[in-house]
Amino acid sequence: MAKKNNMTAKTNDPNNFWSGLLFGIGLVAFIDETVFHQLLHWHHFYDKSTTEIGLVSDGFFHAFSWFATVGSLFMLADLRRRKGWLPKRWLGGVLLGAGGFQLYDGTIQHKWMRLHQIRYQVNILPYDLVWYITSILMIFIGIVLLVRTGTKSKQTGVTENNAPK
Numbered sequence: 001m002a003k004k005n006n007m008t009a010k011t012n013d014p015n016n017f018w019s020g021l022l023f024g025i026g027l028v029a030f031i032d033e034t035v036f037h038q039l040l041h042w043h044h045f046y047d048k049s050t051t052e053i054g055l056v057s058d059g060f061f062h063a064f065s066w067f068a069t070v071g072s073l074f075m076l077a078d079l080r081r082r083k084g085w086l087p088k089r090w091l092g093g094v095l096l097g098a099g100g101f102q103l104y105d106g107t108i109q110h111k112w113m114r115l116h117q118i119r120y121q122v123n124i125l126p127y128d129l130v131w132y133i134t135s136i137l138m139i140f141i142g143i144v145l146l147v148r149t150g151t152k153s154k155q156t157g158v159t160e161n162n163a164p165k
Contacts, residue, residue, distance in 0.1 A: 016085065024095060025100070030066070037061075046116065047117075092146035099135045106128065
């Protein structure tokens with residue numbers, strides 16, 4: 001009886017989703033900040049002021065990405081310790097978080113708030129298309145993984161490791 005309850009907790013643990021979502025947000029924010037802000041110098045998190053203010057805003061953005069990433073990894077470590085980690089469900093959360101953050105960044109921060117653009121003094125359309133298409137693909141694949149792993153566990157009573165409930 002105790003083993004059955006343990007398996008039920010394993011398949012229904014929402015931290016697989018939340019840890020993955022947080023990791024996806026932190027990972028994409030880290031890649032954005034590292035590649036576009038630091039290496040390519042295409043923009044800063046906040047481009048409506050001086051370069052110094054832009055660098056300070058990048059520092060806060062970088063700190064946010066690391067807090068999200070490290071926090072998610074603590075949650076993942078706890079899941080693994082309790083033998084509750086479902087890699088496919090976690091990956092679905094990662095892709096949903098990464099795509100969602102990228103879509104938010106492209107629509108809200110780039111277009112609506114105009115905090116910054118991907119790039120300046122070029123035709124922005126190809127950059128926007130790649131940004132949005134990548135976002136939507138990650139969101140779509142993440143949702144498919146989440147639906148499949150959630151449905152599989154509930155309908156068949158089988159976890160990712162093929163262990164019965």
